[in-house]
Amino acid sequence: MLKQRKDFLGLYDVPGEDIKEILTTAQSMKDIFTRSIKKVPTLRGKTVVNLFFEPSTRTKSSFDLAAKRLSADVMSISKKSSSVVKGETLLDTARTMERMGADIVVVRHSHPGAARYLANNLQAAVLNAGDGAHAHPTQGLLDIYTIWEKFGEIKGKKVLIIGDIAHSRVARSNIWGLLNLGAEVRVCGPSTLIPNRLEKTGVKIYNNIDRAIEDVDAINILRIQLERQESGLFPSLREYRFLYGINEERQNNLKEEALVMHPGPMNRGVEIESSVADGRKAVINEQVTNGVAIRMALLYLLAGKEVQHENLA
Amino acid sequence: MRTLLKNCTPVDPKNELPDRADILLEDGQIAKITNSQTGKNNNQNDKTLDLKGAMLLPGLIDMHAHFREPGFEEKETIRTGSEAAAAGGFTTVVVMPNTRPVADNPATIELIKARAAEVPVDVKPLGSITKGSAGNELAEIGFLAQSGVLGLTDDGQPVMNSEVMRRAMEYASDFNLPIISHCEDLKLAAEGVMHEGYYSSILGLKPIPAAAEEIMIARDIALAELTGASLHIAHLSTKRGLEMVLEAINKGIKVTAEVTPHHLTLNDKAVLGYDTATKVNPPLRSEEDRQALQQALKEDEIAVIATDHAPHTIEEKMGTFDSAAFGISGLETAVAVLHEDLISQQKLHWDKLVELMYYNPAEILQLEVEGLKEGTPADLTVFNPKKKWQIDPGKFKSLGKHSPYAGKDCTGKILLTIKEGQIIYDDRGDEAEILY
Incomplete structure (x- = not known):
């Protein structure tokens, strides 16, 4: 099924079976990391273009590295250094890259639906690297992969996402991916940061963090942005930290084997205490490593229509 | 020159007419109506x-x-807008004052009237409530009244200051002009781009709550009661807004409301896929809202169906949902869509449509109309209920070639539009023609 997709834009319509295929593919990609030569010829002759219209450190470098480890040719365009500043439209920039031979366009943009818009108008495969508050499927998948790697199963696991759900593409991708795999998904945050009618997706909504963390297998702590406080969505970072921040006491109330995740970049001392971020339950650094594997898996699966599987060996 | 329209099915709830009629047109008037049999x-x-x-x-x-x-001739002109009106079966169109400059002064109104005189469709201007529609100072409402505006509105730029709105209502009453209100609390709408609900939540698009509209409807009704002014609520789109209007009417407050074809036939689910043609203000609302509006048509709670025809250039409607302009090019699809989705489904009667799109707007704007009656101007719309066609915005006469109905199959289309006895739109041949 996955190999019939031209694009990969979100996890909303990706069935659990397909997500598992991505996870197992990522697992074999991860094996490559332990080799002395961390590169395979799988995507040799393919061109991947990273179009980043928003600042990004980890996602952009992660895609960059993923494509390079598969031997693809990589071009990276960012907003400041491109003709976007001269008024060129998103589509014209993308078309220019396509006409230079891009097989896969990886796009990050601040507008929801931007990746879909390119997908509808380009022949190249489009991989969504984050579109506004809509979706960030590779982040969702790497979070899911991290849980899957630890527990061997997602179905029936209880996962809690904490913080600014309303403005978070990471939350939306985690929610759909986890639900499609049969997990119980909880979200927790002040009501001002929970979008309207979210319960219709099947998630459970909490406003009390201490109740929300009871009996969960993993928590995923979202970055809280100062501008949300400035626009009146909560009174102060200090109060947010008190009500929703994960400190050592809350960490200790988690199940022994529970995982603490954060998609980064972290505000240490706000949504997560340093002692938790660097503590025994944290898998935040593993998430970063898994991100490269997940992105390799998706690049491979999207380009894979003509790619020989044995190239992976 | 006399023209005889044979074998038509006349629709007019206010005049006694045969089921099948022959209409004789002479000297721009309906000369005679006879029974075809x-x-x-x-x-x-x-x-x-x-x-x-x-x-x-x-x-x-x-x-x-x-x-x-x-000011924005790249989006539409009075000429192209009139052609769109003719193609959609409209012989009179009332145009909003959010031009550049804003129609807040007699000179701009005179310019619009001069352009309007060059086209056969009656194009009638509204004036703005405040100078520049900035919401601060009253426009010269007396001069606007003298130059012949039919009403006052700051459509698209709602008057946020309640004191200014109160004084506008009082002052407008002196000239017997209705205030037409685009009800939107801009702070609460907060740069949103679609209706707040499940679909905005999963699409990650900035939401506009229904309350942003309802709060201003409540305010304007309170001010209409306070001042005794005539208030017309533009493009009503929510169930609660409807309930408030109904309550006000029952209390005897002078308030009327209009709905658009798109709010009657589409809901916020249409935004899935981020089609910018569905981006409109007020936004496409929930299915519950849509059904309430549809039900209200039957029960005479809504006075008017109006298109809120809001054309934009291709460039303004392409791109991402966030970057696209609000608005639907609606003149050329209104009647066909209402026929397809409401009349054919027995949810609206032809007689009712004539009240909603002819008698009631005329009454609100104090236009004298008499319907299908001998000795009156022959302004007529002929609709062929059997013609099968597919909506293709690329073929619109309007410069705004964007529609959420693109690709929709319809049975029933405007066949002829006649203005003062002259056929100004004719779709009997292979290609629909504008004849002026």
């Missing part, structure tokens, strides 16, 4: 059109359209 109308010299049972309505009135001239 029994009457004798044949004169060798008459130009005769056999309408084969097509519906014949009084020329429809759209009391809410944006023709963009002066």
